[in-house]
Amino acid sequence: MYKVYGDINSGNCYKVKLLMSLLDIDHEWIVINILGGETQTDDFKSRNPNAKIPTLELTDGTYLWESNAILNFLAAGTAFLPNDPLLRAQILQWQFFEQYSHEPYIAVARFIAKFLGMPDERKQEYQAKQEGGRKALAVMEERLQDSDYLVGERYTIADISLYAYTHVAHEGGFDLAEYDAISEWLNRIAKEPKHVTMEQFTE
């Protein structure tokens, strides 16, 4: 059985939980507390030398890290990851966009506000994150005005990757009411069969 080292409040970890639910993949979830320093121990670094969650442990003891790499691995051969090379590359395009142009703004702003409680010494950084986050949302909005899903007119792991932090972007100061196509897409994803929420797994 797969083991997932993660924290459900992290969008990156929630991506894995959501796909595993959609695909009925049995797994053990091992809670790792980032704020408590649990990714920085030697024990954890033996699993992921980059000291980040989520980290997936396969049944043979192999570790796989980086949320979007894990999604590509778990979705291989399923409807969430088409075989067509161009569609696969377009999914990756959106996933790399997520990690470079979306997550460092929206997820970090949310982290500062929600989990660190907006300490004075990080308020300036929080403010600076707003512009980049709005740019990323504008790129998504433009795409979703033309298409119900990000790639290939169907629900894929590209949508899962961007849903994770977009659906909680308000916790980082972003007003999603300004983005009609994104708002409709978020509702569409949330209505998919076997959808799970972050809250379901929060104690």
Next chain:
Amino acid sequence: MYKVYGDINSGNCYKVKLLMSLLDIDHEWIVINILGGETQTDDFKSRNPNAKIPTLELTDGTYLWESNAILNFLAAGTAFLPNDPLLRAQILQWQFFEQYSHEPYIAVARFIAKFLGMPDERKQEYQAKQEGGRKALAVMEERLQDSDYLVGERYTIADISLYAYTHVAHEGGFDLAEYDAISEWLNRIAKEPKHVTMEQFTE
């Protein structure tokens, strides 16, 4: 014929040039000057709404962006991208590591020093990038002490992705002499048949 919109001095663009050389892929290279604002025009944003290079134009007029997505597309079916799902996911693991934990430190430090000429107002940011860059190099060093290549004991697009900015990391203030395994790996990559350098394409 493919068209690549890029700047060879950008490691992200060089990745595409290097793979296309290794695979003998005929293409037109269209020079885009970032510092001159050429990624920010409406014309360019019609190709890539995220306003970044490299951007690949396929023969049917489809655009694909994000350097690592482009590598996965071009390498499909070649020795640089194995079909095995776990190896593919491990390649993606290193490529997402590159975009999140390596490029934002090493490439940005290099950009500030080499292309912006280290302006006073960005010196503090440059200094702040050093720690994250060293962390990324340490993760690579540990991996390359055990293996000649990042994934599957052969040259793959994971190596291309990380070679791009690592081989010019000294331009961002990183002393590669401290990293023996990385230094040997850089030499190994540079000796591969059909290897090309950034300098070959710089006017």
